[in-house]
Amino acid sequence: MNLEMEMDEYLPLRDVVFNTLRRAILKGELKPGERLMEITLADKLGVSRTPIREAIRKLELEGLVVMAPRKGAKVASITERDLNDVLEVRKGMEVLAISLACKRITGEELEKLETIEQSFQKLIESGNLTELAEMDVKFHDTIYQATNNQRLVQLLNNLREQMYRYRMEYLKDIAVRRTLAEEHKAICRALRERDEQQAEQYVSIHIDNQQKAIIRSLNQE
Structure with a gap:
């Protein structure tokens, strides 16, 4: 997984992180069913876990991420x-x-x-x-x-x-x-x-x- 953030001085960090993860899901860089580990994503993007957590919550609202009991977040399957x-x-x-x-x-x-x-x-x-x-x-x-x-x-x-x-x-x-x-x-x-x-x-x-x-x-x- 090769995630790169496109920084935007007009956007808050949480929105930049959200846009980065969203683009990765839509382009198939994050695969359907793939687990989204907060610590791993935070390390890859060089940010704290807070904007990652906020981005995952927004992605869940869009239907791109689902929360699995005791397993955390994963990329939603294409049905x-x-x-x-x-x-x-x-x-x-x-x-x-x-x-x-x-x-x-x-x-x-x-x-x-x-x-x-x-x-x-x-x-x-x-x-x-x-x-x-x-x-x-x-x-x-x-x-x-x-x-x-x-x-x-x-x-x-x-x-x-x-x-x-x-x-x-x-x-x-x-x-x-x-x-x-x-x-x-x-x-x-x-x-x-x-x-x-x-x-x-x-x-x-x-x-x-x-x-x-x-x-x-x-x-x-």
Whole structure:
């Protein structure tokens, strides 16, 4: 486990510790089921146990950490129920986002989206899951911004954080990565043609395929 804190002079230490642990869980650096030992984490981050304890309490409220009787804190498992709950909400909001983006996306935003899509294509064979996940995030973020609806962007960003753990699961499979790239390409094409019906259909298929891939990955563990 290699944890590094990104210090921020505007944030209290407890928030920096919380952000560090949260990011490590979302990116899979702290694995599902892994115990969170206060003393070990405090030593690794060079802080006292108090901000660690406060961070763990906040992570428990977010559902990223669970407290086990007599065993202490551990990283929450990724369950099929959680996945289905997140993706049901995400699918509804993504369909709305793509519908608005079809009407509002600018030429500049389209070019940016297509550049990201091409970058994703180039990363497929590399196996660098972190870079692939970040490029996937950028692709969807560009569509969100094209809605020109900041309230929707805010809601989708909150959901995106919860999706990060699942993204790392489905990107492990190279066949899934190739399918994902083709779906990105189809979404770009529908947006350029302002074909709202096709765009909504592609986004729905895109999320359904992710759901199947993650469930398959979870069942293999």
